[in-house]
Amino acid sequence: MAAQLTLKDVSLQFGGIKVLQDVSFGVEPGQIFGLVGPNGAGKTSLFNCISGHYKPTSGSITIDGTEVSGSHPATLAKHGLARTFQHPALQLEATVLENVLLGAHTRLPGGPGEWSLRLPRTGRSERVLRSEALALLERNGLGWAADIPADELSHGLHKGIELCRALLMKPRLLLLDEPAAGLPHTEVEHLIQTVRRLRAEDDITVVIVEHHMGLIAALTDRVVVLDHGRKLMEGTAAQAQSDKRVIEAYIGKDAADDAA
Template identity: 80%
Template structure:
């Protein structure tokens, strides 16, 4: 079986500024890959290239062997890619269930026209997706909140809602952008369990995260970026022991002092 996600020599330039330079790695089906690095390393820019928000200046991005570089987010959603963001964008006056259902747009038959006309096949699909959304909330411990307005819930629960919304698209590849940001330790532990359940469904997960405890607990491998380049690739333990990584995070002088 080939790689679920493969990047080769991906570069990104804005004017004369190089943001990413010849970044490459693969993520296998059902694996969890961590993407880490100091602030400004290019992690979010790389996520934006993978998810269609930026068009790479050069290089190749494939999902299950299909070239997707430059595809729009909606096209990538139909190819099985879903993404969460550091700051979830929810409809705070809508219920939790309705927010999750917003993830179903790419699966509705006939597109927006059929949906607006309430054609019979669209109505049937809506019922099926509503049941699937409820099942996702049940599986991830949020069924109790399904009828509550999202605005009444905590930041941590907003992240859980956004994750369920992403999963309702039926992804084979899930990008998580700093899922632990702002969460207390107890909720980070719950997040780890949630992502492991996602992995058990043979979904490939790529996670950008500063919480190295979460990265160590979850990932099979990590890719470390620094100044837009891939610094190293290996296990989380290998990354934390790598002198180049220590210097990237601390600066060479502080790293030498710590040594």
């Protein structure tokens, strides 16, 4: 079942630098939600707070009503959260299938000690997960590449591998960090169709950080616009694109006035 994400007054400070200031919003189960804003707005920092890579200075982050602020990424995975990164973190010398299987560690029974003993139930679980990983690759058009080393494939295919790895975690809440970055138009169109299919078929809540406004407009139910670490506005993508404050944040007040 898709997860609900709620942020209330989330702030993040490094020394005297305020990176995020009192950011609040809610993402309903099954929504595709966008986080947008100019460079330096705090989008990735907020993603890092949600996914456990940063601990907020103050505020609350809940998944289905359970407080998760400051939780370790492995703990958040048990709450159904998975994420991708702007620059895919792959083991380039490993095969595509091996990279996808790295997403299965939260689903293996026992722990490292039991895994090293190669007990029967560990072997059974590994066979099931391998089958699931191959099915995910086939479903996302990468079945042909399962046994190819990742470093022989393009940046766009690396994005697809990382998405499959995140999906193998069986997420209910999926965070996509600039999934369209560096992709040509045809691959962006494929990405849009893939995310739509995930929401329709897998019952996943999706939150996207993205600069590609065409993708945001095509996919999202709602967006939050950040500027200098604060929430500037919340609404639909169309409302954001026509909001004077958003236009000023992206292209500057003088340019916005000239365009008016």
